[in-house]
Amino acid sequence: xxxLSKKExxxxxxxxxxxxxALERSSNFKEVNLGYTEELAKxxxxxxxxxxxxxxxxxxPVGVKIDEFIKLVSEGDFLGASAKIKEDNMLPAxxxxxxxxxxxxxxxxxxGKKGESIxxxxxxxxxxxxxxxxxxxxxxxxxxxxxKKVAVVGSGPAGLSCAGDLVQMGHEVTVFEALHELxxxxxxxxxxxxxxxEIVKAxxxxxxxxxxxxxxNSVIGFTDTIDxxxxxxxxxxxxxxxxxxxxxxxxxxxxxxxxxSSNEFLTRVNLMKAYKFPEYxxxxxxxxGKNVAVFGGGNTAMDAVRTSKRLGAKNAFIxxxxxxxxxxxxxxxxxxxxxxxxxxxxxxxxxxxIGDENGWLNGVxxxxxxxxxxxxxxxxxPVAIPNSEYVIDxxxxxxxxxxxxxxxxxxTTPDLGYNKWGNIVVDEETMATSxxxxxxxxxxxxxxATVILAMGAGRKAAKSIDEYLKTI
Amino acid sequence: xxxxxxxxxxxxxxxxxxxxxxxxxxxxxxGQFVIVRINETGERIPLTIADxxxxxxxxxxxxxxxxxxxxxxxxxxxxxxxxxxxxxxxKPSHIENFGTAVSIGGGVGTAIAYPTAVALKQAGNHTxxxxxxxxxxxxxxxxxxxxxxxxxxxxxxxxxxGFHGFVTQKLxxxxxxxxxxxxxxxxxxxxxxxxxxxxxxxxxxxTVVSLNPVMVDGTGMCGGCRATVxxxxxxxxxxxPEFDAHLVxxxxxxxxxxxxxxxxSESFEIHNCNLDKAIGEL
Numbered sequence: 221x222x223x224l225s226k227k228e229x230x231x232x233x234x235x236x237x238x239x240x241x242a243l244e245r246s247s248n249f250k251e252v253n254l255g256y257t258e259e260l261a262k263x264x265x266x267x268x269x270x271x272x273x274x275x276x277x278x279x280x281p282v283g284v285k286i287d288e289f290i291k292l293v294s295e296g297d298f299l300g301a302s303a304k305i306k307e308d309n310m311l312p313a314x315x316x317x318x319x320x321x322x323x324x325x326x327x328x329x330x331x332g333k334k335g336e337s338i339x340x341x342x343x344x345x346x347x348x349x350x351x352x353x354x355x356x357x358x359x360x361x362x363x364x365x366x367x368k369k370v371a372v373v374g375s376g377p378a379g380l381s382c383a384g385d386l387v388q389m390g391h392e393v394t395v396f397e398a399l400h401e402l403x404x405x406x407x408x409x410x411x412x413x414x415x416x417x418e419i420v421k422a423x424x425x426x427x428x429x430x431x432x433x434x435x436x437n438s439v440i441g442f443t444d445t446i447d448x449x450x451x452x453x454x455x456x457x458x459x460x461x462x463x464x465x466x467x468x469x470x471x472x473x474x475x476x477x478x479x480x481s482s483n484e485f486l487t488r489v490n491l492m493k494a495y496k497f498p499e500y501x502x503x504x505x506x507x508x509g510k511n512v513a514v515f516g517g518g519n520t521a522m523d524a525v526r527t528s529k530r531l532g533a534k535n536a537f538i539x540x541x542x543x544x545x546x547x548x549x550x551x552x553x554x555x556x557x558x559x560x561x562x563x564x565x566x567x568x569x570x571x572x573x574i575g576d577e578n579g580w581l582n583g584v585x586x587x588x589x590x591x592x593x594x595x596x597x598x599x600x601x602p603v604a605i606p607n608s609e610y611v612i613d614x615x616x617x618x619x620x621x622x623x624x625x626x627x628x629x630x631x632t633t634p635d636l637g638y639n640k641w642g643n644i645v646v647d648e649e650t651m652a653t654s655x656x657x658x659x660x661x662x663x664x665x666x667x668x669a670t671v672i673l674a675m676g677a678g679r680k681a682a683k684s685i686d687e688y689l690k691t692i
Numbered sequence: 693x694x695x696x697x698x699x700x701x702x703x704x705x706x707x708x709x710x711x712x713x714x715x716x717x718x719x720x721x722x723g724q725f726v727i728v729r730i731n732e733t734g735e736r737i738p739l740t741i742a743d744x745x746x747x748x749x750x751x752x753x754x755x756x757x758x759x760x761x762x763x764x765x766x767x768x769x770x771x772x773x774x775x776x777x778x779x780x781x782x783k784p785s786h787i788e789n790f791g792t793a794v795s796i797g798g799g800v801g802t803a804i805a806y807p808t809a810v811a812l813k814q815a816g817n818h819t820x821x822x823x824x825x826x827x828x829x830x831x832x833x834x835x836x837x838x839x840x841x842x843x844x845x846x847x848x849x850x851x852x853x854g855f856h857g858f859v860t861q862k863l864x865x866x867x868x869x870x871x872x873x874x875x876x877x878x879x880x881x882x883x884x885x886x887x888x889x890x891x892x893x894x895x896x897x898x899t900v901v902s903l904n905p906v907m908v909d910g911t912g913m914c915g916g917c918r919a920t921v922x923x924x925x926x927x928x929x930x931x932x933p934e935f936d937a938h939l940v941x942x943x944x945x946x947x948x949x950x951x952x953x954x955x956x957s958e959s960f961e962i963h964n965c966n967l968d969k970a971i972g973e974l
Binding site: 398399400408436437438439442443444462464465466468470474475477478480481483484487488492493497498499500501502503505506578579626627628631 | 734760909914916951952
């Protein structure tokens with residue numbers, strides 16, 4: 221098979237990944253995508269042209285050797301493929317699921333210029349799952365211990381990838397996490413049906429196997445300040461606390477009962493397992509047979525609205541002020557949401573939330589919008605249509621319009637450089653902050669972005685922390 | 693896991709815990725809180741740190757069994773463990789020498805007012821405390837308050853002890869007696885805090901309350917604890933928990949605090965059923 225001609229390879233259609241039936245899955249929290257079988261994976265891998273200059277790699281924020289791992293998959297050497305990916309990406313089972321490949325590696329794919337690009341994300345996911353399911357997580361023996369200690373603040377994607385690299389470079393790494401569980405947004409934010417928590421736990425366990433020390437219930441700033449970490453024997457600190465302060469729309473009625481931030485709604489359901497209430501103590505508003513509106517057009521909005529459907533919502537709406545073309549969510553997420561019966565109300569802008577006499581939400585007033593000239597973001601600006609206001613009956617609202625920067629580090633470490641939004645200012649090449657030995661990356665630097673960008677920042681920081689440690 | 697070194701009831705359904713948490717004990721300041729999760733299926737609830745002992749490495753929390761989690765907490769005894777404890781969280785109380793400072797505690801709120809009363813005294817204030825309860829057995833920490841305050845006035849709603857009446861009536865009588873009061877801290881049930889705010893408002897006495905909304909993470913991440921202060925939304929966990937009493941929208945706070953009441957009682961009934969079952973099987 222492997223001596224197929226280019227033409228023959230191009231003839232193989234993109235292999236479809238099996239998924240749970242839409243109707244069935246919209247009432248359970250099990251993973252939607254089921255993953256490739258070995259046969260499907262090999263067939264998909266054969267589609268790869270093995271370009272002499274693999275441009276797909278340029279599209280990957282962490283530079284995974286995509287062509288090389290796909291070749292190994294086509295040869296059936298799945299463990300070899302896994303080892304190849306792990307040279308550049310410590311969390312392939314996560315990235316294979318949540319990376320926006322269609323905008324990154326797959327967007328660059330040469331095969332994709334004429335037809336459909338190679339399903340790189342699905343292959344990455346297959347390879348990572350194959351290793352986990354068949355041989356468990358392997359450990360690498362670390363030689364050449366440096367004797368240097370690094371504190372990583374936050375156990376989300378940026379922190380985990382930085383910790384993984386640093387420990388392999390021979391440094392002693394301690395990761396501090398504010399919550400009682402490790403994983404940051406991978407645990408509290410992204411739902412089980414898109415990223416099973418078991419997979420995140422397995423990836424973290426592999427870091428533990430490498431010797432990374434994890435401390436939960438540690439709110440850096442309060443439990444220890446950055447200065448105290450440096451004084452207490454850490455030679456460097458990497459701050460990766462995420463954005464972590466939900467934005468609201470400042471509309472009348474936003475503090476009515478029944479209005480959540482996406483962070484709160486998703487944290488209750490994912491981290492605190494409110495979908496298993498009352499077996500678990502944390503409640504979430506009961507939406508069975510009710511109307512739920514989620515405001516926003518990103519992946520978090522899709523996660524929230526699909527979660528509400530799974531909790532039994534009768535009608536679940538995405539309400540977004542621009543059109544579908546401007547929605548920042550991944551196409552796959554929008555597609556899955558539509559399959560599950562989510563209704564999309566585009567060009568709709570909320571004016572106010574309406575409550576009953578007891579202060580419970582029962583409606584939202586919407587103005588219809590139309591698209592005008594492009595704005596600063598390059599997207600066409602939504603403009604209100606006069607006298608187009610109408611009210612939708614809703615019982616729960618989720619605001620998913622992004623996050624501001626969490627103030628705890630700033631309040632307790634005022635001598636770092638911050639921009640006007642409270643994000644930490646770093647040298648983009650080295651991720652170094654204005655404070656010697658202190659580095660930062662992920663959403664606390666960029667504002668809300670993606671898992672893979674945060675991981676890329678973590679890896680970049682690990683490299684320059686390693687260099688910094690050699691100088692002290 | 694955090695070990696309970698000492699647990700004892702100090703009033704009906706009010707229990708005092710000394711918990712081993714040396715780091716929090718060393719760092720905590722008056723007005724700060726911890727988030728507690730008792731066990732794997734537990735919820736995260738905020739509890740203000742009442743006291744600490746840096747030598748023993750313990751913090752003290754005082755808990756009234758009201759909801760499922762607080763009642764479960766109060767079933768724990770000396771030697772048992774709490775799964776998760778994180779803190780100290782929130783901004784410490786703003787302390788300065790105001791002159792004469794009155795700390796008012798209603799019921800278990802006295803436990804929260806106590807550390808701030810200590811700090812106010814240390815800052816040089818003439819410190820008065822008014823500590824109220826439904827009846828004598830609900831007046832807590834009187835000895836502790838006596839040790840740090842210049843004057844302590846216990847009050848009871850039923851007149852079974854101390855001043856017969858509400859804490860606000862005692863406060864009003866102090867104001868009426870012509871004493872100059874420069875600062876008031878009030879902590880207790882929302883109606884009490886609101887009543888204190890209305891008592892001091894006409895006199896323009898600076899008044900601070902500590903809010904105790906529903907929280908999840910306690911670090912600003914979820915926004916569940918948002919309250920309306922001065923017509924603006926604040927996150928109590930990172931912007932507070934203490935705020936100017938004259939600017940707090942107590943109606944919104946009350947409403948948001950009972951949002952889960954029905955669900956909580958459902959959860960509690962199931963908890964009780966299971967307890968009965970467990971006891972039945974013994």
